[in-house]
């Protein structure tokens with residue numbers, strides 16, 4: 378597995394990371410034993426960049442990851458996030474300085490580590506100036522609880538304001554063949570400042586793999602049932618997009634998941650996809666995307682298949698749309 382310097386930091390992370398969210402939340406049934414096996418196999422094949430958040434499974438995902446990496450702390454880079462607060466079924470965003478410290482201590486405890494390598498604000502709190510939130514996050518760096526800071530789903534302007542308070546190592550936003558928002562500004566802003574870009578949901582939450590063919594393929598409690606892109610006519614229209622990606626993958630001799638990841642890797646050495654999987658065979662399949670050669674012609678063909686705006690439906694339900702690119 379190729380590793381690369383991560384933005385302006387002294388971290389070296391695998392070109393393809395591992396998103397851990399689905400191991401505890403959002404995508405239906407999961408099995409901790411299988412997930413732990415996947416975490417260990419990831420380390421074994423050189424995937425060292427693990428992504429979680431305090432809200433995934435309401436803390437369970439951090440606890441699971443903490444267990445998985447316990448004997449391998451020095452071999453891995455742990456990224457987690459705070460700021461989305463769950464209160465029963467209600468969600469709110471909290472970026473207030475006093476909350477930042479509490480949230481970090483709780484994450485450290487669940488992860489069973491002394492220092493978080495990369496600590497992200499998950500969503501910008503519309504009621505707290507970004508300078509205040511990032512100022513409190515900077516205190517965590519001074520206290521040795523966090524090494525580097527990150528922001529998720531921010532606009533270029535928010536990134537610039539945040540960087541005036543403290544260096545930002547990474548921005549994490551949704552980026553894939555069917556989610557091209559970052560190209561409208563934040564990707565350029567990251568490049569201008571030497572900030573690494575972490576592409577989340579790089580497989581379109583599984584849709585781009587071609588393995589989800591109907592709404593009923595999703596468990597009753599699967600969050601994707603609430604995602605507009607997976608609903609009704611949008612779902613049907615988006616299948617046509619996936620069919621074209623599948624056809625091209627077949628021609629290239631790879632899987633659609635690998636093609637989707639290879640496209641992201643071709644967007645620049647500063648783009649780090651973090652596909653999520655609970656399964657060892659898919660972990661290996663996704664890691665092997667690094668071996669796919671993408672030509673200029675391939676990129677042109679993919680641009681024809683999936684230009685910006687190609688997906689039908691927004692990428693989040695209405696309320697959540699208000700806190701992205703903030």
Ligand SMILES: NC(=O)c1ccc[n+]([C@@H]2O[C@H](COP(=O)([O-])OP(=O)(O)OC[C@H]3O[C@@H](n4cnc5c(N)ncnc54)[C@H](OP(=O)(O)O)[C@@H]3O)[C@@H](O)[C@H]2O)c1
Pocket residue numbers: 395396397398399404428429499529530549550576577578579580581582583584586588634651652653654655656659660662663
């Ligand atoms: N910052 C944020 O707001 C935010 C939001 C969402 C996600 N994230 C992070 O990004 C990570 C990745 O995103 P994601 O999990 O939402 O979406 P994703 O990586 O686009 O897709 C994950 C889905 O694809 C399936 N999958 C993975 N590899 C596959 C393959 N080779 N073939 C067929 N299916 C495959 C997984 O199922 P199995 O598990 O069954 O393999 C899972 O259902 C998350 O784990 C999380 O850490 C961050």
